[in-house]
Amino acid sequence: MKPLQQTKLCLLLATSLFLTGCSSWNNGGMSRWMKCALLGGAGAGLVGAAKSATAAGLGFAGGVLIGGTLCAFADNRDEEQKLDTSPQQEMSQSEEKIVSTQPVFYKAGSILFAFDSSDISPQAKDVLNSILQLLNDEPKSILNITGYTDNTGKTDYNWKLSQRRANAVKDYFISLGVNKTRIDAEGGGIIKSHDITREGRRDNRKADLTVHRPYTL
Structure with missing residues (x-):
């Protein structure tokens, strides 16, 4: 297989591995940041391995950093959504209760x-x-x-x-x-x-x- 084709195949496998792994793991055991970091490193390592052993090592190290950063960003977005929606839901329930009890x-x-x-x-x-x-x-x-x-x-x-x-x-x-x-x-x-x-x-x-x-x- 040609190097260019190998690189494309590895990129496809790495992307699939990263997206599937990060979305399916829960918060139990190993932290989500560590899991996504390892997945990012593994994916980048696959791409580097298509070229050389040295590129594989560098790819793994870079993938760890990028994967962990993306997971941290996703976690922060989840927390922001919870903080944004909870007060509105509580207020709506409270207002509905006040109205429904009026004679x-x-x-x-x-x-x-x-x-x-x-x-x-x-x-x-x-x-x-x-x-x-x-x-x-x-x-x-x-x-x-x-x-x-x-x-x-x-x-x-x-x-x-x-x-x-x-x-x-x-x-x-x-x-x-x-x-x-x-x-x-x-x-x-x-x-x-x-x-x-x-x-x-x-x-x-x-x-x-x-x-x-x-x-x-």
């Missing part, structure tokens, strides 16, 4: 009452029955009920009336099978906005219902 509040509906009354009308019961379905679908949800009045009459009386309206709604849900521990009822007193007109006062004689749905991991 959700949404207004389920409102019902109106007649003047100076806490009785629930048939139309109001239709609204409450639809909210009941929401509570059944969300067994861990909590229902908040707040009763209100218009500005007609004394303040103390209206505070008590607003509480009676809230309690009337609570009692209705309990009669439908909802556990009382899932219901919070309170009086909100007088609503002063829109109390100038008859229609505004009518809309203020009401109870607002809000569902609190906790999100837990």
Whole structure:
């Protein structure tokens, strides 16, 4: 075989040996730097052997230095990638956890009452029955009920009336099978906005219902 062909063949074998060996060895036992250094020396020695024994020795020595340096560079790149990605992954997991544990509040509906009354009308019961379905679908949800009045009459009386309206709604849900521990009822007193007109006062004689749905991991 001609010297040029021998040199090309040895270069091909040396490159294959170096790439295969460095990628397959793990960190156990001999260090990665030493392993790649020996592979680099062996590969360069093969190339030198195609020419002479002296060239083989020089090739081995140079290959040791080059092989070890390349491995050290590769190790540093691996460590940099770990340092770059780890904080981002931890932050993403932390942010996701914070978002996923936030409770959700949404207004389920409102019902109106007649003047100076806490009785629930048939139309109001239709609204409450639809909210009941929401509570059944969300067994861990909590229902908040707040009763209100218009500005007609004394303040103390209206505070008590607003509480009676809230309690009337609570009692209705309990009669439908909802556990009382899932219901919070309170009086909100007088609503002063829109109390100038008859229609505004009518809309203020009401109870607002809000569902609190906790999100837990």
